[in-house]
Amino acid sequence: MHRYLFSERLSYFMAVYRIGNYADAARSIPISYQGLAKAIRSLEAELGVCLFKPAGNSRLESTEYADKLYQQTLDWAEDIRYLEFEFSRMLGNAKRTIRLGVATGVMGYLGLDAFSDFELDHPEFSLRVEECPDFIVDKGLAEGDYDFAITVAPYDKRFRTHTIDRIRGFVAVNKENPKSQLERFTPRDFQGEVVLGVGYQYKTFDRLSGILDEGDIAPLSWINSSELFWLYALAAENKGVCLLPAHVVSLLGQSDQVTAVPCEDFWEIGLSCLSSRKIDNDERILLAFLAKRCQKQRLRFGIDG
Structure with missing residues (x-):
């Protein structure tokens, strides 16, 4: 098996694939623009294929090889999550992991400590948070990368969304x-x-x-x-x-x-999940926490309404 599967370059590839340009992807990781571009070129050299082509205005177009690698990486990441959970269960300290996508800018409103506070309030949960631009978060939720996402209006019709603030x-x-x-x-x-x-x-x-x-x-x-x-x-x-x-x-x-x-x-921001997902305790707990957090932040920022 190629050693690239065990390196951070694969996570870098995922960021570039979802976001579509090096500059914004580098900020989301974070890493320097030059470092990210070098990592992708190294990955391409190891695989022997071209993953991205310039599409004008700093945008990148994925090749068929990138599309295939992206899908394989999603499957691989799911296997890793399952393995981590099984090991935790065997050790007797299993937690319910929630994969949460967050639209860029939301962390600035909720506060950088929001999700660590959530885990303190609910030690039975572990949050795995990824912050990306609005449309990239929607795409990730639709493709199953996340269990839930904090999205920006207008909301995707494929999602069930509860508005948490406006x-x-x-x-x-x-x-x-x-x-x-x-x-x-x-x-x-x-x-x-x-x-x-x-x-x-x-x-x-x-x-x-x-x-x-x-x-x-x-x-x-x-x-x-x-x-x-x-x-x-x-x-x-x-x-x-x-x-x-x-x-x-x-x-x-x-x-x-x-x-x-x-x-x-x-x-306007809301908590979204795929409309096919049944309403469960995870959703209720997240919603209650986010509603309370938004009330706190409105007072902090002096926002009316």
């Missing part, structure tokens, strides 16, 4: 821009602006670009990144207007350069 959006506008005086930022106000926002793997981008196209509203350009703090810094330099959820505005605090103008958008 947070108002804001647009960060430099105070030199006359639109900083608006009481509410509407889609029409993006006309002629540089839009600073997350990229094509996120539903906020998909939803906003659809609204602008439908309304024949033409931004000057788009600058996309999953790094919201960097986008906010660009807004502070008057290089564009930045769409942010309320809790990020709270984290960033007051600024002499920027005004956060309420907009018509909301950031």
Whole structure:
């Protein structure tokens, strides 16, 4: 059996396959861009095949070899999970492992200690958490990579989803821009602006670009990144207007350069699973914990509603 199966390169491959570009995949691991690209090239050399081809705009297209390896890796990972559980059971300390996908940005809202707190409250469970962009999490849940996922609206119709929070959006506008005086930022106000926002793997981008196209509203350009703090810094330099959820505005605090103008958008998150899954105790326990956690975080961030 090839030694690559026992290395972290296989997990790197999974991240690149799901996310579709090196930069975002590297941030999700985390590892440097150069280190990730080198690991994939090494894996390709060992297998003797090409796994990914450039598809333009930094995106990667999987080859038939990557598709086959991805499916085999899913099967292999399931076998490993079963083996780990059996060993734990034989040792008398078996825990119920829940594989949880989490949309990027949710951890920032719930808090980095959220899931360790869950395990403290429920020592009978072990959480295996993977954080990815919105559409990648949906894809992973649909393909059986996760038992549950914290997803972003609009929700996939293949899932049963319980909304756990809904947070108002804001647009960060430099105070030199006359639109900083608006009481509410509407889609029409993006006309002629540089839009600073997350990229094509996120539903906020998909939803906003659809609204602008439908309304024949033409931004000057788009600058996309999953790094919201960097986008906010660009807004502070008057290089564009930045769409942010309320809790990020709270984290960033007051600024002499920027005004956060309420907009018509909301950031809604929910706990999802495949609709074919029967409602069980795992789902009820997770929902109860997340509902309580969201209440706590609303107080922490001073979010109304």
